C-alpha cells in the first residue's frame with residue numbers, strides 16, 4: 001500500500017533531510033506535499049531543488065488545508081505553535097501525523113495528545129533507532145543500579161537549536177524517573193551554579209552544551225563511589241532521524257486513532273531487547 005506523505009517545515013534542517021529520506025525509501029512511500037510558511041522565499045520552489053536533486057514535481061506551498069486532501073500522513077518538524085495548529089487541522093481532516101518537534105510545554109503536550117482521540121499520532125523526541133535502543137539500556141541500568149548511583153544527563157547540540165534541554169534528554173530523564181519511581185518535575189535540576197549544597201541522591205541533573213554543527217549527543221551518567229557507567233548516543237547525520245520518521249509514517253498510516261511513539265514503531269514497547 002502506498003503512503004502519501006506531506007512535510008511541514010520542508011525547507012528546514014530536518015525538512016530537507018526528510019525529502020532525501022523519502023527519495024531513497026521504497027516506492028511505497030511518496031512525497032505528495034511540501035509545506036512552508038506563506039512568507040517563505042521558497043514558496044513555489046520544487047522540493048527536489050531544495051535538496052539539489054532536480055525537480056520532482058512537488059512544489060513548496062503554504063496551503064496545508066489543501067495538502068491534507070491528498071496525503072495520508074503529515075510529518076511535522078517545526079515549532080510547538082506550528083505543530084499545535086497543524087495537529088488541529090490534521091484531526092479535522094482525519095490525517096495521521098508523525099511529529100518530531102520538541103520544546104512543547106506540558107499544556108501544549110496535553111493539547112496535542114488530545115487529538116489522539118480522532119487520529120493516529122506518532123510523536124517522539126528522537127526518531128533514531130540508536131536512541132530508542134538507548135532508552136531501553138538506560139531503564140535497565142537504572143533498575144540495576146537504582147539508588148546506589150547519582151544520575152545526570154548531558155546533551156550537546158548545534159548552535160541553532162532553540163530549546164533546552166533537548167527533548168531527547170528530557171525523555172531520558174523520564175525513563176530514569178519512571179524506572180526509579182521518582183517524579184521528574186520534583187527531582188530535575190537544570191544546570192548548577194553557586195552554593196548548590198551537596199547533591200541529593202534522587203536528583204536528576206541536566207547539563208546542556210550548544211555549539212557549532214553538533215548534530216546531537218546524549219550521555220546518561222550513572223556515578224557511584226569508585227566507578228561510573230556512561231550510556232552515550234552520538235548522531236553524526238540527521239539522516240538517522242529522518243529515516244526513522246519516514247519508517248514511522250508508513251507505520252502510523254496503518255494504525256487506529258491513538259498516541260504512539262517510536263518505541264511502538266520499533267516494537268520495543270514492554271519488550272526486553
Ligand SMILES: NC(=O)C1=CN([C@@H]2O[C@H](COP(=O)(O)OP(=O)(O)OC[C@H]3O[C@@H](n4cnc5c(N)ncnc54)[C@H](OP(=O)(O)O)[C@@H]3O)[C@@H](O)[C@H]2O)C=CC1
Nearest residue numbers: 009011012013014036037077082100101102125126127241
Ligand atoms: N524528534 C527528532 O528525532 C528530532 C527533532 N528535531 C526537532 O525538530 C524541530 C525542527 O528542527 P530543525 O529542522 O533543526 O529546525 P529548522 O528551524 O531548521 O526547521 C523548521 C522549519 O519549520 C518551518 N516552520 C516554522 N513554522 C512554520 C509554520 N507555521 N508553517 C510552516 N513551516 C514552518 C521553519 O520555517 P522558518 O525558517 O521560516 O521559520 C523551518 O523551515 C525542532 O523542534 C527540533 O528539536 C530535530 C531533529 C530530530
Ligand SMILES: O=C(O)C1=N[C@H](C(=O)O)C[C@H](O)C1
Nearest residue numbers: 102125126161166167168216
Ligand atoms: O534540534 C535538534 O537538532 C534535535 N532535536 C531533538 C531533541 O531535542 O532531542 C533530537 C535530536 O537530538 C536533534
